[in-house]
Amino acid sequence: METTVRLRAQAGVAARPRVTLAQPDTSDVDTARPRRFGARSRVVTAAACLVLGLGLIGGAAAGSWLTEESDDGTRDAYSVTGALWHSVPVDQLFPPTLHGPGAGPGGADRTWTRIAVAPDSGCKDAFDPLLSTALAPAGCLRLLRATYLDATRSHVTTVGLLFTRADAAAMRALHHRFKDEGLDRRTDLMPRPYAVPDTAAAAFGDAQRASWAISVLTDAPVVVYAVSGFADGRPVSEPQPAAQARKTGATTAPAQAGLGHEAAGVADRVEARLRRTVTSATEKPS
Template sequence: MATDYGGQATYGAQTWRGGQPRPGSRRPGRPGSRRRGGARAGRAVAAVALVVGVGGLGASLVGVATQLLPRQFTARQQQQIIDWEVGKRWRVFPAGKIFPASVRYPLSAAVFGDGVGLTLTASRIGIARQATCPAATDAVIAAVLARDGCQAMLRATYADATDSYVVTVGVAVFGTTAEASAAQRELAATARASARHPDLAPPGVLPVRFAGTPAAWFTSSRRQLSASTNAGTYVVFYTVGYADQRPLEPVAADSYVDSELTSLGVGVARAVVSVLAAPLPRPHCPGTPGC
């Protein structure tokens, strides 16, 4: 309702002076009451709309803030990233980095019985071409590797400082750490079974010979020790023998020879593992949008 300067009040089609309605007309109070009630309802609806709008804006701001915050990787995603980073090393690292030219390894003091150990050196004789896992291992080992997804085998041969012993180290490549671990568990069971037959060459990686070197006579029948270990997406094998044409012998009966052959094999295998499976920090998002 509005009032003009002449004192005449207006409300719809009704007109009166001094606030008095014309005869026969309805009292103006009731329509005014309905309008005031409608205004209050409108204000309530507007308030509800405002609350809903503010809530929607808040939700939108939370969504935007979440997108701008650094992404949090799950434990599974972190492991997948680590597997990918470690697993690509065999492709991108030079062969001479995977298989160092020389390796230093310890010989336990217990061998000498005087509390003093030695640090010995093995030298690389040669690096073989990449091979398939079945082509580079015994059949029983190849079956295990195939079941767990072995992709390739890398091999190199080393000799000790006196050229008396030779060792071939082999790297079986897998797609994930879980696959490599599963393969190693099966290989450990195979190794325990083969230990019951010391008169047979221990199954494992096949030796790689190089003519005109101490490894010229290193054939499968002359393997004395074989073993494996896993790290990251790899299973690393080693097999050790004599540089001469000596056939398989029960080296476990000679503690010194057994220790020296084992130290050579383990030392070279660890050197390769330290390159290919060097630990990585747990992956995290650097904090940029879209990470």
């Protein structure tokens, strides 16, 4: 049953829209009981039980998420991550507020407020065609996205978590390809933003993309990315990857405005929260 998320207006932030999720919805932290993306899939549970019952404790095959345990009873981090998209509260992965001590230009502190959460979805039309092609070897299990506004209301940043269908070997191969071939730095492989009417990101479209970061994880079947732009909707003629825009002496508009720091800062913190969530999910019960 589809439910609805109302993102509550916060002081100084535009009223937030109603966002319909394909799974049970979520609410802001500390104001209500956490609502979840959805219950754990029965198919995953059945598959895990079958494998354990046969005594075949192995890595998850591509397209399957089978939970395994080590000798000390801990669950394998890689094999459980694929189920997180529907079993973890949205606020745990995309909190209403992200804090970035020292994350801005010159080591300045940054704070970002969530203004929109996209319905969890597949990957159709979520990426430019060339980026879709580059990511295709990993497959698309589910895509989660949220958009944040900085404290000055000058910049907007969309962050995404692409849960893939790939196994560990395929994720390592994709990671090395992105790094070795510089795919994470190509302007024709920028992620797309998530814009919502009646928010500060209403005009955040493809032409407004200014800086971005893409991280293909090797210890989890996830691709983390973020793309930033100006909140006033101005187009950017010379976008620059975050790694370059953050370098000392960079003179492009994204670099001068600190948009490389915005993309990298939001992506890094969401990735860190994902890793903490995985660690918690795989710890041996007391």
